[in-house]
Amino acid sequence: MADVANPLSIVSDLLAPVFADIAGRPDADPVVRPSDRADAQVNGALPLAKQMGTNPREVAQRVVDSGVLADVCSEVEIAGPGFINLTFTDTFLAAQLQSVALDDRLGCPPASTPRTVVVDYSAPNVAKEMHVGHLRSTVIGDALVRLHEFAGHRVIRENHIGDWxxxxxxxxxxxxxxxxxxxxxxxxxxxxxxxxxxxxxxxxxxxxxxxxxxxxxxxxxxxxxxxxxxxxxxxxxxxxxxxxxxxxxxxxxxxxxxxGESGYQPLMEGAYERLGKAGLLEENDGAQVVFAPGFTNRDNEPLPLIVRSSAGAFMYATSDLACVLDRIERLHADLLLYVIGAPQAQHLQMVFTVAEMAGWLRPPAEAVHIAFGSVLGDDRKMLRSRSGDSVKLSDLLDEAVERAAAAVAEKNPELDADTRAEVARTIGIGAVKYADLSNDRIKDYVFDWDRMLAFEGNTAPYLQYAHARICSIFRRAGADRIDLHGLAIVLGQPQERELAKRLLAYPTVVAETLAAYAPHKLCTYLFELAQDFSTFYEHCQVMQADEPVRSSRLALCDVTARTLEQGLGLLGIDAPEAM
RNA sequence: GCCCCAGUAGCUCAGUGGAUAGAGCAUCGGUUUCCUAAACCGUGUGUCGUAGGUUCGAUUCCUACCUGGGGCGCCA
Known part of the structure; x- marks a missing residue:
């Protein structure tokens, strides 16, 4: 699934047959990567030369001599032991970006093989407060739902509440x-x-x-x-x-x-019987269990998954197994995502293993534990309120909006009261969500109000501000956004080039974010994009520029704004037009 | 005891087997007759936890160890 617009993908596609020819086999990877010394670097000559027992620079020279990059690169240079540094032509970058500007999906191809994805997330308990643990599951799950829907998959949301x-x-x-x-x-x-x-x-x-x-x-x-x-x-x-x-x-x-849990109660008997028919059940201290290979207890003995207690009751493992069956056989899901905290890893791995042993879970269907770490206070321990209780999620959201409202009132007193309240909500909630999503989910992260609500650094407010500034330009220009989509793009200034290259990387980043179920990859990208835009904004006047540069820059602004809005949208974060 | 996860700049964090490991914050200095200065520009910053191994090349892959967190049968 090559990205239609990403220059790196295009170069890779152009070079693949050249490498295949030199290697004498079809699967030689050119290894095209972004570079800080040029627009891109081709590393594939080194491993190929090693395999062939020849000089890497000679291999690189053969690649360069093929001439396949003549149309897209202004410079192709062999450096060091055999790297090939590439500089794209401005017209190539501009043409690619122009095609992106005409695409509602900003260059992101829909999934070639759509899947049915069940996302299990949030899962609060009835008659129990939602706290920061639910925040992580809810926010990460929501982002994964949006990302998969955007990619063209059929997504089924399941909120597995504790109601039984x-x-x-x-x-x-x-x-x-x-x-x-x-x-x-x-x-x-x-x-x-x-x-x-x-x-x-x-x-x-x-x-x-x-x-x-x-x-x-x-x-x-x-x-x-x-x-x-x-x-x-x-x-x-x-x-x-x-x-x-x-x-x-x-x-x-x-x-x-x-x-909810209650819905799976009627299904547990059937799941239990099928485990028996599959010959997986064993009696152990009066309980019915399944021994999954590879799991041991503290005495290094095989660790059973208990599906029926000695008292005859079904267990949460039984419920989870019934749940797997339901998702695969009734919903016909082939991707099961469990957005559940990292401490549940062993339990889920055992459930998945047993489901595989029973033949319920088999390729192409797969189950993935989307594990996440804890939210920590500034003492680096689990976040707690002053009284020592877990922090109520609703209190947390109240404080976020209050803090954002105070900031908005100070920074932009001209906004009317209603707009200000709405902007405060968008910024406050966005800040909390982004703080959660922008860290690698598997790690714990430190919850820090001042940092997440800052208008500088890798925060939601900084991204939202960048978007609002662009929208301000459109208002001043009296521009109808749709009219900007087809405008010709010319890249002269280095800041324009950097911005264009960043914009063209978006589809790759979205794909990588999905592949790793890692929203922070998209966050990192959007932050870099906002920085590139800010640099561009400082150095390249839009309104005052002469044509055709003015139109081109308006188009750059437009694609940037759309990428920020769409990217934040995939994370479940709104981007106000003014703030 | 066994298993899982983490360890990167003063702090918070990115980092796809590639060249000299990057951001942000904080520090210090600069920029506003100009599209939102909530911004931008400049400025230093490292035993990539330790030791081996694989590799032409390792922060990245493998092994052992250290430190921190978590998990380890009839709750969910």
Missing amino acids: GRPFGMLIEHLLDLGEDVAAEGLGQGDLDGFYKAANAKFNESTEFQERARDRVVLLQARDPETIEIWQRLVDMSNTYFQGVYSRLGVLLTDDDLA
Whole structure:
């Protein structure tokens, strides 16, 4: 899937037959890479010469002598032990960028083989507060959903909420004790932790309450209609709260995406039976387990995946296995993404392995754990509030918007109140999301208000500001954006060239971001793009320039703005036209 | 004890087997009759955790070790 516009891909395609000819085999890679010494460098002559036992510079010379780069390069130079440094012609870059400008997808090709992708993310617990752990899953999952949809895949969002299990006996009884109206008030206002803690405290203090709670769990599991009705109300109240948070966060999750634990209860018996038929079940200390090779416990003995406890209950592993079956057989998914914290790695690997052993999960279908690290405070420990509790996600978002509002009020007092409030929301929420997405997801990251909300450095506000500045130019020029798409591009100044090269790299970056499920790659790119634009903006006057440079620069601005907006959009971040 | 992840500039972080390892922040200095100065320009900054190995070439791949974090059967 070569990028249509990226000069590096084009050069690679041009050189591939030359390398194949010299090597005498079809798969010799030219190894074309970006270079800080030229526009690109070709490294493939070195390994090829090694294989052939000849001089790398001679191989490089043969590549250069082929002349296939004459149309696109103004300079082709052999350097060092056998590198080939390339300088593209301005007209080549300009022509490529002009074709990108006419493309709504900015050069990104749709996936050649669309897949059905299930993204499992967010997963808060009913009657429990959403906290920063849910932030990571929700924000990363949302970005992956948007990226895969953009690439042309069929995406199914699944919010695997915790709406089933032992705690629900006590939660239902507590709800009944409070009276539904009182409970609804507390839960509706988002005091989920208060509700849960009160129920838990009662459970620890009162044996009478414990008995009621246990009885209630039995009723719940028996699907007693009255109990189910109360349970459903509890779930609904929490969902209302979750949807409020999702709405403020600006993620795509809706009620339609709910796929709670409870939904998999009826499927577990079937999954369990099929494990038995596949001959995978073994009894171990009274429990039914599957031994997956390669997993050991602390005594270095085989570690079982317990699918039915000695008491006869199904486990979360059973639920996860039923879930794999459901996604593959009912939804016909061939890519299962689990956006779940890194500590779950072993559990998920065991589930995946067992699903493979059972023959449910097999190529081309694959399951991938999209693991992520923790959010840390400035003490480098898990982020906690002053009271030592986990930080409520809603409090976090409140503070983000408040801080952004203060900044906007200070920096641009001319904005009217409504616009200012909307801009503050966009900047505050964008800053929180970008701070999360811009770090390699597998690593922990330090949560720092001042840094994420700064208008300098690798932050959402800096990118949003760059976009807003461009939009300001269009307003001043009275330009209709659509008219800019076909304008001829001429590249004279070095800052224009750098910007053009950066813009042409966008499709490659999007592809790499998807391939590694790594949103931070796109973030890094967008930051570099914004920097290149700022440099261009300082050095190259747009409005005052004579034609055809003025039109060309307007077109450069237009493609830059569209790339920033689309790129941020793929991350779930809005780009205001003024701020 | 076993397994997983991380370790790169004072701080926060990028880095695709390629040449001299890069950004941002912070420091210091400069730029505004000019499209948003929320910006830009300049300025130093390194035992890429340690030691081996593979390779023409290793921050990148492999092995061992060190440090930090996490996980390791009937909760989810």
